[in-house]
Amino acid sequence: MNLKTIFFTIAFLASFHIFSQNTYVFLGSYNRDKEAESIQVYQLDSEGRLTKVASTTNVINPSYLTISPNGKYIYACTDTKTPNAGSISSFEFNPKNKTLTFLNKQTSGGENPVYISVHKNGKWLVNANYTDGSVAVHPLLENGIIDSMAQNIHYSDRSIHKERQTRSHVHSAVFSPEFDVLFLPDLGADKIRSYAFDENQKKPLTETQIPFTKTDLEAGPRHFTFHPNQKFGYCIEEMSGSISVYTYKNGILQQIQRINTHADEIKEGFESSDIHISPDGKFLYASNRGKENNIAVFSISENGFLKNIGYQSTFGDHPRIFAIDESGKFLVATNVISGNVIVFKRNPITGLLQKTGTEVKMENVSCVQIKKYY
Template identity: 80%
Template sequence: MKLKTLILAITFLATFNLFAQNTYVFLGSYNRDKTAEAIQVYQLDTLKGKLSKVTSAKDIINPSYLTLSPNGKYLYACTDTKTPNAGSVSSFEFNPENKSLTFLNKQSSGGENPVYVSIHKSGKWLVNANYTEGSVSVHPLLENGKIDSLAQNFQYMDGSTNKERQTRSHVHSAVFSPQNDYLFLPDLGVDKIRCYQFDENKKQPLVETKSPFTKTDLEAGPRHFTFHPNQKFGYCIEEMAGAISVYQYENGTLNKIQRIYTHPDKIKSGFESSDIHISPDGKFLYATNRGKENNIAIFSIDENGLLKNIGYQSTLGKHPRIFAIDESGKFLIATNVLTGNVVVFKRDQKTGMLKKTENKVKMENVSCVQIKRI
């Protein structure tokens, strides 16, 4: 009898904890003015996809990319993006109970125009990529969520073949490996994916490897990177070429096995590819195109990691920069910078296709989105 009661109690607590969690959507904006809202937070109805505003933050400039701590308590942003001779990373504390987003502090990003920020799974390290000056920076994170002073900074001076866009390095993202023991840096300016080993126990955790980079095709312009949930494959979206390169991954090493375009064959120019994500079940990959085609390219993923294009979905706006998929895999949320609209799509988890919902919000110059169940 006691055992049955215990099982019922455990089941009740597990169910309570599941439903006690809520899903939140964090939006950044190229606000360009401290009096305008820079970050907005919404709660996502995971049945209907409706967005309900929770809180917002001002007094910072141009948060171009957001990420959250593993426990969802702290929000980190690339700030002072697209600001001459400036660049910073900022921290906030998010409290869903009292609906507050409180600024904590900021530090120099170690380079101009920060565009990507990642948090190590330990919650103790922040890494950011600086586009204009081509660099990567590492900051320790304090227990109270604040960002500590710079621990490491690597700047790069090499370039590639395109004389207009590749005269020097432009690091566009900083992505941890599945085990968080390596860091990958797609560099649009040099057609390389740089790589470091990451030792979380060192005061300077970035350690050079025997193979410091993987070459991409010339004038590819590698931008963002994501790993498959099975940890065996990596996918890099190439902004300039409008393609995705697929890599077999093992212990910090990338071996290319496929390259496939993100746009219809009839489109040969006037577009850029931007963001890339995989559904939680690992069956589908999504990638955004901007320009003549403002859409999301949809791919199925075979067991061997290879991609097959199965369709496109308009983002219902112009210049989709960043999108995100919620942890349940039910919804995809896209942000359109030029039209300032955020659109919620319902995912068909069997086919991978997207269907627009009537749930959307307006945010001028919306730059990015993150979704987190807390």
């Protein structure tokens, strides 16, 4: 074996060691029990195996999680689906000591918070409240503490579905690629709302000339993601079981395609949920709950259009949220009703998924985030 071969072999093995030591999976749940381990943390190794390293109790329904840009802090939607309540909570994660420590919580500004995002500067947190249709903005202190609410905007409009769209239901809060615009898919109003976001102002949200993008009626826009090239946006629509594709420029969305997330033989009962794009920008993944319980896989063309190339069962019931690690090697799916977490290996050439054999149980598991620490 020559020196060049030895060098690359050592580098290859070292990369696997680094992956296994520094990639962590964070799980949230509808635990409904303060004694339960409501947030759990696992190490993800190079073969897709999960090893539990930390957890926290004394928190009700941390249904959605997000991670600060520097990885030090975990923010959660808490008191979700709790009548007349709703909060957001912060935790400090120490990968060296493998500890997760509660810091503080604040009101979410509305009932049933379901989504939370952090600005790239780590100084602002935004959350969406589903039940009463609102958005809240909180400053973040340098120690990860959530400060008092800076803005809270409620909506009262609706759409045409007589049961599910009697009022606004904001389902996510997603920053634009440059973090200067905030998008709010509103399932109840069939709109993707938008605001300019000025990180230097005490109240960073301001209205724009185009305050929303109207979706198809009874679409139920839910989650939204941008392509890595920043030219396209993709919105998954829960009620119609569709994905709408948009061009994106200067804060403006223009629809160019609408495609089903579900198989053609499924005619009703759609519950499309989450949406993510592989780091290389070649494939899009979308979760279907209810009748299908799968991940739909799409290829992405250079013009942003999607083409369905397959479906992968999540081996459980009700895959609400999934995540792709930053290397693009693994996809981790959470099944709420069956309470199991499945790790898939992603083929970078075909985009298709294969179960690794790793599965962990967590009652009412509802969310997953993945972070690599350097």
